Amino acid sequence: MAKSETLHIRVEAGVKAGVEATLKTLGLSTTEAINIFLHQVILTGGLPFEVKNPQYNSETLAAMQEARDIIAGKVQAKSYNSVVELMEDLNSDDED
Numbered sequence: 001m002a003k004s005e006t007l008h009i010r011v012e013a014g015v016k017a018g019v020e021a022t023l024k025t026l027g028l029s030t031t032e033a034i035n036i037f038l039h040q041v042i043l044t045g046g047l048p049f050e051v052k053n054p055q056y057n058s059e060t061l062a063a064m065q066e067a068r069d070i071i072a073g074k075v076q077a078k079s080y081n082s083v084v085e086l087m088e089d090l091n092s093d094d095e096d
Helices: 013-025 030-044 058-072 083-091
Strands: none
Touching: 013 030
């Protein structure tokens, strides 16, 4: 069957470059990979891979909450005047 339709998509330059480099190692062009993807959507009746929300561990969830609290002004973030000061704090035995 002759190809008669065109898709135009916009992606970030870094994403495009990464995709092209990866696909090149597989011997595929971006167009060929997209055609494979579209055929798989038809064959599977949906996305040909699982799509789900990431499951973060408790440490990551706590860090994300701390970042939200800092942004909201609920928690005072530490600041340093120099790298030396930062390293001294990181290397201290205190459990702040």
